Amino acid sequence: MGAIRRLLNSFSASDDAFDEEARFHLEQRTNEYIRNGMSPSDARRAAIARFGNVTAAKERSRDADVFRWLDDARRDCGYGLRMLWRTPGFTVLAILCLTLGIGANAAVFSWIEGILLRPFPLVVDQDRLFAVTGTMRGTPGHTDVSWPDWIDLQRSSTLVDAFIAEKITGTTLSVGDRAERAPGSIVSANYFEAIGVRPMLGRGFTSAEESGRNAHPVTVVSYQAWQDRFHGDPAIIGKTQMLNGLPHTIVGVAPKGFFGTFVGYAFQFWVPASMQPQFNAGVYKLEDRDARWIEGFVRLKPGVTLQQAEAELSGTMTRLERDYPDTNRGRGVRLSPLWQTPFNNAGAMVPTLGIALVVVLSVLLIACANVGNLLLVRAFARQQELTIRLSIGAGRSRLIRQLLTEAMMLSACAAVGGIVIANALRDALAFLTPPRGGTVLRLPGELDWRVLAASAAVCVVATLLFALMPAIVTSRIDLAGALRSHSGAVSGSRRAARLRSALVTVQIALSLVLLVGAGLLIKSFLGIRMANPGFATSGVLTTSVDAFTAGYNVQRARTFQDELIERVRAISGVTSAAFSTITPFSYASTASAPIAVDGYVPPTDQQPSADYNTVGPDYFTTMGIPIVAGRAFTAADEQGAAPVAIVDQTMAELFWRGGDPVGRRLRVKDRWLLVVGVARAIKSRNFMEGREPYFYVPLRQNPAPVVALQIQTPLGPAALRPSLVREMRALDANIAPGELITMREFVDRTTAPQRIALTMLIVFGVIAVVLAAVGLYGVMAATVAQSSRQLALRIALGAETADVVRLVMRNGLTVTIAGIVVGAVAAFETTRLLGYLLYDVSPVDPLVFGGAVAVVVAAAGAACVIPALRATRTDPLQALR
């Protein structure tokens, strides 16, 4: 209250009010003098003379004003500006350091905002959006939700504003001789309305359009698709676009800057739920409570918490479990905040961004320590100026304020630079992340006001971090002592020296942490390069062939595939070729099925399941996967012939316990298959996975219209592509191969998270070491300069060069060792963060720790040697002066 009143007072006492009051006073006084017999002009003059200097009075009466504070701040800024201008080297260095620190933070903030917190541009109220996934009692992980369940949840909910159902899908669009995958989405009819995005042309979907089997072939296309494929045709509404072999009427164009609601992809089209079968190979799921495919969101009503909403939805699920025990036993739902969405790329990005955040915060701390050090050095040089200011009456708090103002100006400049950097780095994540299936991922940073505010906060905190201690230490000047002599007998300098050593210790510790992180990832990366996934990665190319989109049914697709594989094998340079539904290490969800084996009794509450692949006859030869027992698939494993399977070694050991599975039976879903061979185990998804059972079934007995094509050839993709396109065109002019790349490339793409973390750690680790070395050099150089008299004395008394070097080096190495000890402990604690990225490397790998320590020691040694050598050249005569 007091403060507010004072503030109001200071405004009521502003200049205008005072002038009016003074005028009134002068008038009264003049009248008095006139009454006493003076002439009006004399009276006026006398009154003014008596009033005294109006401005002086004004100044004094304004003593307690806020304006004075503002005035001071302005003066501090002006003074600070001059001081910074006078030492351009320091200023530029400090701003660069801070720009790096703040910029790196702002960039990571912008990624976190754009990918995790508010990932969907133009979508309203994203803080009230939550992802919905299904749960299965007793089973970890998540499932999708069935359409009938979704509708029932929606009907009985009172706490939810909107249910937004969708499922990512895609179609193959031909561009010249290249088949391009266009990601899109199957959505509930309320989609555009519910997320608050109004199509810029045409309309969204109507509620009728979400029912009926393939009944409403309509689509809303993205702004980008409208531009690229229709050249921004203003009369596009009502025209048709082929999607998965069926013409769809374009009813709307989404606004510019809207990419859908799936982290990682920019969707190009949306279709209503009724078109679901068209995009799921004809399987109709809208009336099937057991078909779980919806990955949806709910927007909660304002003020409703996640727990309340989840409780309500769970209540509905319990009722459904009672009503439909066959399909819903044990089924529930769970809500997650957007940044934890399990079904898009948000979840995958969380750990990477977590590491990024730790790295950039370390970099910020290092930059702060460095600038703090620079400030202390400069304070040493400014001692005289500060002493004079202090002796002519500046308060100590005034001095600290001056120093903080200067620091604030530095970090404000750096913050501006940092935002520019962050803006430039907005797409860096997408750049480091390889395309998937030919689609470039969309992982943008978002520089909105929240990110700017967070960066400003970082800037202020950083200022306090690097400037407060130096300011306090610097301003603690013993006036009497300092004025007596300025020859270096400056008190407080020891405290400053200790502070500087502490700052360098922090820098060394943090750079060690970053180096250890970088080292672990490098070792892990090398391990991955050398690792054998169990299939050939050189001399094999992979691509995709989509006959479904071209309008083929399963039977025709089979014939097409048979003819195509013959033509591909006939291409000169091709040694073998085979189809499969899944390419190992692909992002496509792997196929998994419940299994049973004769003679294997699983624990009662468990239903064993295994991943599998559907492959053509020459698959094992082409992929270089040895068959260790029995035989591979042949063309004779046909429809009508006995259904067969090949299991991998892991499965053989797990289910047949060392016995020979060949000739035994395996039940997959409801079909019994005869095991005809055992294949060597491979890594099927990534290098990090453990040993899991895996089996193969023949493509000819389980036909699929969309397949991957593996080709064994010494040719590169560029050399093979033209002949491949020619052979496919010869069969059907409407079908083109998808992206054609080497298996090596395909495998390498799965290491994107490692690559992002590695790039960051190497770049910042190197910067950190350089900064720490510079900091250490500064401290050592200053120490040598300050103790020159002492050194001179020692030399005069007969100290050898080696003694002097040892003396100086010992100082530097003490700081280094302290930093290394602190850093090693910190690294021990933090490298566990990297755990999920590490392949075959322990987070506390001694070799990596040793290497990082060696690098730090080498850098520190180099930083100490020059000052040490300079110390040996100290003139012994100095001791006498």
Add this chain to the structure above:
Amino acid sequence: MLLRRKKPDALQGTLDLLVLKILSRGPHHGYGIAADIESISDDILRVEEGSLYPALRRMEHCGWIRAQWQTTSNNRRARVYSLTRAGETQLAEQRDKWTRLSKGVSKVLRFA
């Protein structure tokens, strides 16, 4: 802490006491306060405008007096000050202090 309250020193205290006393008789503008002090003290005490207005500001900040713009009889806008409750307490305190001080001073003078 931007606007730290300063402890009034002895001399300022005297002016404060006079102003508070004048205002205890009723609201008054700055000129009127100065004129009253002068006429009541038979022109022995002369109030410097350069001291009066800063003192008024300060006392306003301390919450002893409050100011309001009012229209005078001859239709001029004047800033009129009046005593607050805190000001009354302050007046009593300062009056006691002054009495003690002057009693002390006169005792010493008598003795010497």
